[in-house]
Amino acid sequence: MERSEDLTPEQEQALLKARKRVIETIGNNMELYGITQSTGHLYGLLFFQNKPMTLDEMGRAMEMSKTSMSTGVRTLVDLKMVNKVWEKGSRKDLYEVELDWFQTFADFFSLKWRKAAEMNLHALRRTKSELQELAERYAGDEAFQHQLQADLSKIDEAIRYYIWLNRLIETFESGEIFKLVPKDMG
Amino acid sequence: MERSEDLTPEQEQALLKARKRVIETIGNNMELYGITQSTGHLYGLLFFQNKPMTLDEMGRAMEMSKTSMSTGVRTLVDLKMVNKVWEKGSRKDLYEVELDWFQTFADFFSLKWRKAAEMNLHALRRTKSELQELAERYAGDEAFQHQLQADLSKIDEAIRYYIWLNRLIETFESGEIFKLVPKDMG
DNA sequence: CCGTTCGTACAGTTATTTCTGTACAAAGTA
DNA sequence: TACTTTGTACAGAAATAACTGTACGAACGG
Numbered sequence: 001m002e003r004s005e006d007l008t009p010e011q012e013q014a015l016l017k018a019r020k021r022v023i024e025t026i027g028n029n030m031e032l033y034g035i036t037q038s039t040g041h042l043y044g045l046l047f048f049q050n051k052p053m054t055l056d057e058m059g060r061a062m063e064m065s066k067t068s069m070s071t072g073v074r075t076l077v078d079l080k081m082v083n084k085v086w087e088k089g090s091r092k093d094l095y096e097v098e099l100d101w102f103q104t105f106a107d108f109f110s111l112k113w114r115k116a117a118e119m120n121l122h123a124l125r126r127t128k129s130e131l132q133e134l135a136e137r138y139a140g141d142e143a144f145q146h147q148l149q150a151d152l153s154k155i156d157e158a159i160r161y162y163i164w165l166n167r168l169i170e171t172f173e174s175g176e177i178f179k180l181v182p183k184d185m186g
Numbered sequence: 187m188e189r190s191e192d193l194t195p196e197q198e199q200a201l202l203k204a205r206k207r208v209i210e211t212i213g214n215n216m217e218l219y220g221i222t223q224s225t226g227h228l229y230g231l232l233f234f235q236n237k238p239m240t241l242d243e244m245g246r247a248m249e250m251s252k253t254s255m256s257t258g259v260r261t262l263v264d265l266k267m268v269n270k271v272w273e274k275g276s277r278k279d280l281y282e283v284e285l286d287w288f289q290t291f292a293d294f295f296s297l298k299w300r301k302a303a304e305m306n307l308h309a310l311r312r313t314k315s316e317l318q319e320l321a322e323r324y325a326g327d328e329a330f331q332h333q334l335q336a337d338l339s340k341i342d343e344a345i346r347y348y349i350w351l352n353r354l355i356e357t358f359e360s361g362e363i364f365k366l367v368p369k370d371m372g
Numbered sequence: 373c374c375g376t377t378c379g380t381a382c383a384g385t386t387a388t389t390t391c392t393g394t395a396c397a398a399a400g401t402a
Numbered sequence: 403t404a405c406t407t408t409g410t411a412c413a414g415a416a417a418t419a420a421c422t423g424t425a426c427g428a429a430c431g432g
Contacts, residue, residue, distance in 0.1 A: 006329055007329060007330055007333065008330075011320075011324065011327070011330050014320055015317075015320070015330075015333065015334070015337070018313050018316045018317050018320065018337075019313070019337065021309050021312060021313050022306075022309050022310055022313045022341070024309075025305055025306055025308075025309035026306055026309070028305075029302035029305060029306055031220065032220070032298060032299065032302055034217065034218070034220075036389090036390070038390080038391090047340065048337060048340070050333075050336050054408095055408085055409075056408095064391075064392090065391065065392050065393075066392095066408095066409080066410095067391075067392065067393075067409090067410075067411095068390080068391055068392075070409060070410060071390090071391090071410085074410090091399080091400065091407070091408065092407090092408070092409090093408080093409075099340065099343065101343070101344060101347040102347055102350065105347070105351070112218060113218065116215035116218055119211055119214075119215060120208075120211055120212055120215055122211075123207045123208050123210075123211035123212070124208055126207060127204050127205065127207050127208045130204045131201075131204050134197075134200055134201070134204065138197065141197070143192055143193060144193055144194075144197050147193065147201065147236075148201070150236050151201070151204075151205065151234060154233065154234070154285065155208070157285065157287070158287060160369065160370070161287035161288055161291070164288065164367065164368075164369050164370075165291070167367055167371070168363075168367050171367060177354075180366040180367070181350065181353055181354050181357060181366070182350075183346065183350050184346070184350075185353070222419085222420070224420080224421085240378095241378085241379070242378095250421075250422090251421065251422050251423075252378095252379080252380090252422095253379090253380070253381090253421075253422065253423080254420080254421055254422075256379060256380060257380085257420090257421090260380090277377070277378065277429075277430065277431095278377090278378065278379090279378080279379075
């Protein structure tokens with residue numbers, strides 16, 4: 001915790017204790033984002049910091065090596081959960097959390113789910129055309145046709161799902177989702 | 187692959203090759219669901235099966251132990267990605283994938299994200315009231331008040347986000363999301 | 373009942389991931 | 403230019419997770 005505000009030790013203790021619950025709960029649940037428990041904990045730490053933090057400060061607060069802070073914070077930056085900020089006069093890199101969690105959520109889906117959706121869609125489409133070629137080549141074989149059609153109809157349904165998923169992700173990226181599901185209910 | 191349809195070895199080869207791309211791509215991307223690569227691969231295998239499969243058949247196809255199949259398939263059942271099915275005459279447990287991927291996606295979010303959202307919301311609210319108590323107790327101390335207000339406003343914004351997230355998840359659970367973002371575009 | 377067959381608990385092994393300390397390149401400072 | 407300071411690559415150590423084989427209880431068939 002930053003010391004610039006000069007709290008009494010008693011106050012500081014009480015504040016740290018209150019923060020701790022949130023830091024740990026959030027840290028634990030961040031595995032949903034595919035990040036490690038300790039990186040989640042780092043995120044929680046940064047969340048309550050009211051000033052950008054250096055790697056050394058993180059290391060001291062987390063009681064971990066600077067190397068780990070470096071890799072942890074890089075993960076968070078890649079996920080756009082944490083931003084690198086500049087401060088004149090300081091040679092050190094400074095980091096602070098992105099406080100707009102709506103944005104964080106949207107960015108996460110753009111980054112991870114869209115990539116997966118597009119890879120899967122690509123694989124499905126390639127395999128679909130491959131199966132269609134097989135269907136033509138062995139046009140007479142009824143048993144094989146039957147099998148191919150079973151696979152093809154599954155693939156078509158999967159493609160339909162991924163097209164939908166891509167569209168859903170688009171609503172996250174564009175912010176349209178907040179028109180469909182408003183941030184505050186009326 | 188089930189042999190009941192009696193394909194030629196050549197046809198079977200071609201089919202397996204075509205399926206392989208999809209199985210592996212999907213299997214790899216399933217880490218987004220927090221499942222292991224090999225469990226993802228198992229899912230891909232089941233996807234193309236046109237009959238429910240036993241643990242022994244899975245083990246043979248995956249070249250892995252039956253124990254691993256048992257734990258893998260249990261994970262998939264817990265996530266409602268795979269269903270246990272009954273077939274008279276068979277003493278063995280049979281499993282098949284849930285083919286409705288829209289449903290699978292919705293179930294996954296209900297299960298995992300809602301649980302996390304509720305835990306976080308709970309922690310945030312508890313900490314919020316704890317901070318409010320501190321604010322009352324040290325009503326005169328300006329430096330401390332300043333710090334408490336900084337924390338409280340962050341917490342309020344986080345609470346706002348989780349309330350929204352819960353509402354979003356509700357639209358998945360109720361199927362309302364498919365009214366907001368239609369399965370097929372008009 | 374007794375003998376099978378099935379699924380899974382459990383303990384041990386193997387494989388993977390996470391974390392640390394050292395070393396070094398980059399960039400600033402004098 | 404030499405001297406610091408900073409962030410990260412890299413290799414090894416420590417911690418976790420995944421996988422396997424054995425063993426055993428449950429369910430069924432004779």
